[in-house]
Each structure stands twice: as structure tokens, then as C-alpha cells.
Amino acid sequence: MTTPKKVCVVGSGNWGSAIARIVGLNVERNSKFHPTVAMWVFEELVNGRKLTEIINAEHENIKYLPGHKLPDNVVAVADLSEAVSHADVLLFVIPHQFIHKVCDTMQGKIKPDAFGMSFIKGVDESPSGLKLISAVIRDKLGISVSVLMGANIANEVAEGKFCETTIGCKDKDQGTLLKELMQTDHFRVTVVEEAEVVEICGALKNIVAVGAGFCDGLGFATFLESCGIADLITTCYGGRNRRVADAFARTGRSLEELEKEMMNGQKLQGPATAAEVHVLLEQKALLDQFPLFNAVYEICFEGRPVTDFISCVQNHPAHL
Numbered sequence: 001m002t003t004p005k006k007v008c009v010v011g012s013g014n015w016g017s018a019i020a021r022i023v024g025l026n027v028e029r030n031s032k033f034h035p036t037v038a039m040w041v042f043e044e045l046v047n048g049r050k051l052t053e054i055i056n057a058e059h060e061n062i063k064y065l066p067g068h069k070l071p072d073n074v075v076a077v078a079d080l081s082e083a084v085s086h087a088d089v090l091l092f093v094i095p096h097q098f099i100h101k102v103c104d105t106m107q108g109k110i111k112p113d114a115f116g117m118s119f120i121k122g123v124d125e126s127p128s129g130l131k132l133i134s135a136v137i138r139d140k141l142g143i144s145v146s147v148l149m150g151a152n153i154a155n156e157v158a159e160g161k162f163c164e165t166t167i168g169c170k171d172k173d174q175g176t177l178l179k180e181l182m183q184t185d186h187f188r189v190t191v192v193e194e195a196e197v198v199e200i201c202g203a204l205k206n207i208v209a210v211g212a213g214f215c216d217g218l219g220f221a222t223f224l225e226s227c228g229i230a231d232l233i234t235t236c237y238g239g240r241n242r243r244v245a246d247a248f249a250r251t252g253r254s255l256e257e258l259e260k261e262m263m264n265g266q267k268l269q270g271p272a273t274a275a276e277v278h279v280l281l282e283q284k285a286l287l288d289q290f291p292l293f294n295a296v297y298e299i300c301f302e303g304r305p306v307t308d309f310i311s312c313v314q315n316h317p318a319h320l
């Protein structure tokens with residue numbers, strides 16, 4: 001029988017504490033894991049008391065996740081080296097601003113066969129370009145690092161509201177184990193191999209969220225009405241344009257043929273609109289500013305192979 005794996009949660013903010021809550025409950029009922037979870041806490045005083053002491057006495061992170069008890073088997077540790085030294089599984093849940101310092105402190109302190117998972121949404125800026133946070137951890141600590149990202153709000157997850165999440169993990173066995181560690185009845189996990197894509201989605205959506213906040217704050221509310229972003233999301237998931245375009249890319253058959261066969265007399269609006277908008281963009285010499293619209297037009301009407309789609313949208317003037 002293999003030795004139960006020890007888990008350490010590196011971080012104890014809003015999400016870190018919600019994750020520690022899940023992990024604490026899960027390890028108690030799964031013999032593949034050691035029943036105690038270490039949670040590294042960036043020490044600070046709260047109402048004149050050390051946060052670690054409060055957490056260990058009251059089993060609640062009263063500053064970052066108030067109102068939700070942590071299981072008794074989650075032990076807050078202020079010394080990072082001590083917290084991580086016995087861990088087989090390291091769960092990184094800190095704001096991405098602090099990742100370098102934290103990894104530097106961990107260097108030489110972790111088990112050589114430990115592996116990690118990052119819950120951190122963000123990217124790192126290095127002289128050679130952007131770097132994924134998982135890559136920063138991997139390079140600094142020499143361990144494999146998966147990721148977990150999803151449409152998850154820490155307080156809601158802690159309340160047990162239903163949501164799904166995605167683990168990106170290249171190793172099948174590790175992915176299965178990490179899913180066992182994370183999944184609950186209310187927090188449903190899908191594992192995919194494309195870890196980089198999972199991570200970049202998680203990082204970039206935060207920029208859009210800031211933009212959405214600007215719009216709300218400025219009173220530009222129309223995009224947030226049903227006709228705006230909601231319709232965009234809905235059509236991309238469940239609409240007829242999406243469904244026929246999907247079949248077009250998979251089968252290589254013409255749009256006209258597919259529309260006739262799949263829609264029983266109903267009419268696609270997307271390709272025709274792409275053609276109409278294309279005329280305007282051409283007149284105004286704006287085609288290069290709208291690579292997505294142009295790519296859809298060229299694929300629908302000019303015989304451009306659909307396999308070129310990504311390379312079409314890669315050539316935005318802002319990228320040059």
C-alpha cells in the first residue's frame with residue numbers, strides 16, 4: 001500500500017481558505033491522503049491576535065473567509081518552509097503578485113517528488129515575455145504543476161453553492177488523484193489535458209471583469225442587458241450559427257448544404273451579416289482592425305480553409 005499523501009495549501013486568502021475547507025473535508029474520507037492538511041498563512045495581526053492562532057483556535061479565517069468554519073484537520077502554519085517541508089501535494093493559492101517570493105522561500109525546502117497545482121489566476125511578466133504562473137513555479141521548484149481554474153467565487157463555493165471547475169493536468173494518474181482531492185457534491189471537477197489553455201482562460205478573464213466593472217460604474221449598462229454579453233454567451237453555447245459552423249468545420253461540407261439539412265427552412269444570420277459588415281469595413285479601410293469578422297467572412301465566402309481560423313485572428317495590428 002502506498003503512503004498517504006500529505007497536502008499543503010500554500011495560501012490562506014479568500015480562495016485559499018475555501019480550498020482548504022474542501023481539501024480538509026475530502027482528505028478525512030480518502031485513505032490516499034494523510035488526514036491532516038497544512039495551510040500556510042501569511043502571518044498578520046487581526047484584532048491584535050495572530051491570524052494563525054485565531055484559525056487554529058476558532059477554525060475560521062475571520063479576515064479572509066469569515067462565516068465559514070474550516071475543518072479541525074486544517075492546521076495553519078506561519079512558517080512557509082515548515083508548512084511545505086512534508087508535503088507531497090502543494091496547492092498554490094496566493095495572489096500572483098507574491099509567487100516569486102514564495103517560491104524563492106520554498107526552494108530547497110520541499111520533497112523532491114512533490115507535485116503541485118496552481119489555483120492562481122494571473123500571468124508573470126518576464127524579460128522574454130509573458131510566462132504562466134505554473135511555469136514560474138515549475139522552473140523555480142523543479143516540480144510538475146497542474147492548474148485548477150473555473151467559474152468559482154470563493155464565498156459561494158464555501159457556502160456549498162453548486163459550481164463546476166476545470167483541472168488542467170497532463171498526467172492522467174495525477175489528474176485522477178487531484179480530482180479525488182478536490183471534487184465534492186457541489187464542486188464538480190472536469191480534468192482536461194490542455195493545462196496551458198485552462199490557465200490562460202483564468203488569467204485573462206480578470207481583465208474582462210475589470211472592463212465590465214468600468215462599464216457598470218460609468219453607467220454604460222446596455223451591454224450588460226440581455227441583448228449584450230448575455231446574448232453573446234448564449235449564442236456561442238446554444239445557437240444555430242454555432243451549431244452549423246461547428247458542423248462546417250468538422251465535415252468540410254458547404255454552409256448552404258448544412259443549413260438546408262440541419263435547419264429545416266430556418267435561416268442562419270451570421271454568415272450573411274459577416275458579408276454585409278465586410279462591405280462596410282472594406283469601404284472604411286478598417287478590415288485589419290477586425291480580424292475575427294474578416295476571418296469569418298473569408299472562410300464563409302472566399303474559400304479560405306477553416307483550419308486557417310486561428311492564424312487569421314493572430315494577425316491583428318496590435319500584435320505587430
Ligand SMILES: NC(=O)C1=CN([C@@H]2O[C@H](COP(=O)(O)OP(=O)(O)OC[C@H]3O[C@@H](n4cnc5c(N)ncnc54)[C@H](O)[C@@H]3O)[C@@H](O)[C@H]2O)C=CC1
Pocket residue numbers: 011012013014015016017041042043064093094095096098102119120121122152153154155
Ligand atoms: N477569491 C476568489 O473567489 C477566487 C480567487 N481566485 C484566484 O486565487 C488566487 C488567490 O486569491 P485569494 O485566495 O482570493 O487571495 P486574496 O485576494 O484573499 O488575497 C489575500 C491573501 O494574500 C496574502 N498576502 C498578503 N500579502 C502577502 C505577501 N506579501 N506574500 C504572500 N501573501 C500575501 C494574505 O495574507 C491573504 O492570504 C488569485 O490568483 C485569484 O485570482 C480564483 C478563483 C476564485
Ligand SMILES: O=C(CO)COP(=O)(O)O
Pocket residue numbers: 121150151152153154206209
Ligand atoms: O476568479 C474568480 C471567479 O472565477 C474570482 O473573481 P474575482 O477575483 O474577480 O473575485
